[in-house]
Amino acid sequence: MEILQYTPEHHAFREQFRAYLAENVIPHIPQWEADHIVPPEVWRDLGRNGYLCTATPKEYGGHGMDFLYSVIITEEIGKTGFCGLTLGLHSDIVVPYIETFGTEEQKKKFLPGCVTGDTITSVAMTEPGTGSDLSSMSTTAVEDGDDIIIDGTKTFISNGINTNLCVVAARDPEVSNPYEAISLYLVEGDRPGFERGRHLDKMGFNSQDTSELFFSKCRIPKENLLGQKGGGFIILMQKLQQERLICAIGAVVAAEMMTERMIQYCKETTRNGKPLSKFQAIQFELVEMATEAKLGRAFLDKLIAEHVAGEQVVVEVSMAKYWTTDLAKRTIDRAISIVGEPAMAESLGLAQAMRDIRILPIFAGTNEVMKIVAARFMGL
Template sequence: MVSTMAINKDDSRSFLTEEHLLFKQSIREFLAKKAVPFYEQWEKEGGIPCSFWKKFGDNGFLCPWLDLEFGGIGADFGYSVVLAEELEMVGSALGGISIHSDVVAPYIASFGTIDQKQRYLPKFITGEMIFAFALTEPGMSSELADIQTTAIKKDGYYIVNGAKTFVTNGFKADFMIVACKTDFNAVPSQDGISLLLIDKDTPGFSRGRKLGKAGQGSDTADLFFDDALVPVGNLLGEEGKGLSYIMQKLQQERLMCAIRSLIAAKDMLHLTMNFIKGRKAFNKKISKFKNAQFTIAEILTDVHLGRTFVDGLIGKHMTGENIITEVSMAKYWITEMSKRISEKCMQLHDGYGYMGDDKVTRRHQDISLSTYFTGTDETVKILIAKNIGF
């Protein structure tokens, strides 16, 4: 369990107001009753039940940043940070809720037509529909323009063919935003990609099996399109501007990834601290060994450095600054840091960290996947290098 002292220190962060803290307390109390007691069972069953999404929405926790006309309260990004952190504290399998609320919904809010906004955004808030974003493809290179899924316009429809993989929320999604190539003459330096809104009941659409991976409670799937018929009215934004839209939203997506990864690392630290304080070796508490103390000091330093870095970026993002380069740095560094921390913590747990039923084992598994979210390290580093003129 995370110490009260650590939680109180977080509450003093500069961007958190009294309203944010009340929102945090409400989410924490809800999760303690409705998620924590069932989380282990959900992981064994391989997913978070749709009924939980609905309860979460009924309590007003989804998309609070949306305008009043769509059912939101017009809240700032600080609420999204609180939401992501509280979900991650329970476990990474709940991360799909944060992606639904703060990664997918912003695309429709920013680029959708009035009809699309009125039709879908209220359902983001209630949780009655689950949304996903399908970008990554099997064998896809680091170049986003290399998308192979195609959409050809004919007789009032886009005929979509291709496959997507590693789609968070993909197995349960009622609706998804799918990136497709629509301009086959566009060179890599151009765009030529469009975003389509595709319903789960679209003719020609199918899902593969839920992808087996560490953290089985996370909903991740392959999606397939075989002459899928998508009405032209389901185009999101303008045709051929999909990459531009993705780049506009990449800053928040990578920042959210860094935020969740940092919380996972912090949780791993406190799980380990609690373990070594209560366990003995050679008639001496493990926490009294110099090596254990050095390791904890190193991890704590990393976590504090990461927190300072991320909180600074949160503040800049809330004021609308363009910090995609810095956010990309945070994404790759913090996900790598969390993996490094996790390995050190597992060493301190000795064999007990690999027993399979303990939270520290699940946390270690979740952390091992974090570097692949929103682009591999190599992809992220390429963007950083390009942005500084290399």
């Protein structure tokens, strides 16, 4: 019995998107990985074909589809093994901030471009030395007449090079309570004082452009405030359920695909005249990998169904995010142990997969933070 009830339209969309990826994405992955960036025209082509912001309401140029379409897109990209095209960040994490908390004017101004791919979004929270602690944020936002002046530095910003619309978290230096001081602002990429820093060379996610962002007396109009002044922390917390769910989807798909790949590899690879899959020790490894992947899928699909139904599952999603990303990390580690020395060859792809997967326990709040969140809700 399937937990998620996909319609024929969902299945048709999955097949269409899978074919699109095969023709328009997969052949270009080696070049994008070498260049450490996906060209902006790829985003525009995705938008023209209806694969960005599928949930955005039609009145703002979107498609008004349900969350299962986002699940399909995240899963199908995950099945390619390519981590450089962060559609989930754009469509399911950043854009929903604008959809939920933006004014009518902001929605009409910004959302149509997000749907077409002419606008590539990012969210700038992380700062040098602050880690997951938003209360230590040093970037400031000061009112000056009808404008806001932003000063500060952000780092490890996904889509940082391509972005032309950034949701920036900054604090009012006159407010003492660090959580009440944080607000969110919409900063267009061509604003004076907004500069991109280094295009960071990092471990994994090679073609996903990650950079520093600098704000030096960056002046924006007051109407670019997103939501209520001082409400930034609450806005971020309200949207973390979907962000962490998207992360868990990617992690479960990674574990599933790696398990399938190892099963096939062990059937085709021989040692001492017989397939690896006939050795009991290998069988045990593969069975355990497959079992854990199925456990992760069952937990994930239940949470997706509850999220689609509008239920608050913050604690369960925090649990799922830490467990599934640890699962993905365990699975690739087991795969490398099974393959042995040949796994170190870049041509096999396991070394790259290990680098890509290792970041998942850090994304969307570290797994230690996930456990803290769960512990608090459990009254511990």
